[in-house]
Amino acid sequence: MADVQGIKVGSKASFEKTVTEADIAKYTEVSGDANPLHADAEYAARTRFKAPIAHGMLGAGLISAALGTRIAPGAVVIYLAQSLRFRAPVSAGDTLTATVEATAVDAERDRVTLDTVVTNQEGAEVIIGEAQIMVEALS
DSSP: OOOBTTBOTTOEEEEEEEOOHHHHHHHHHHHOOOOTTTTOHHHHHTSTTSSOOOOHHHHHHHHHHHHHHTSSTTEEEEEEEEEEEEOSOOOTTOEEEEEEEEEEEETTTTEEEEEEEEEOTTSOEEEEEEEEEEEEEOO
């Protein structure tokens, strides 16, 4: 079975984090996305969510963490592409787990395609998608 730096079809990795209000505030500052849905409880109460929610890309960043730090320890992982579908809101206090699973390996090009899913503490999918990475040996 073909592999790239130890990753083969079926290889999995995950990264877990509890989202805090401070994380949401920091993401707002770093990204510049000051949409009141994320930080203004009065505004958010008038929306379908009834309370502030985290930025979707904050949750998606956990996929990046799983790829960059867990799927190929000791190797260089280069993120090439990612599709995302946001399926449920994330609030401060939610514990998210990003899981990635290799579905295709191109050993000649050092490329791997992976299913990506982020679930909350109840097991509900909040983000799903597919990623493509290039993996190289650390020199």
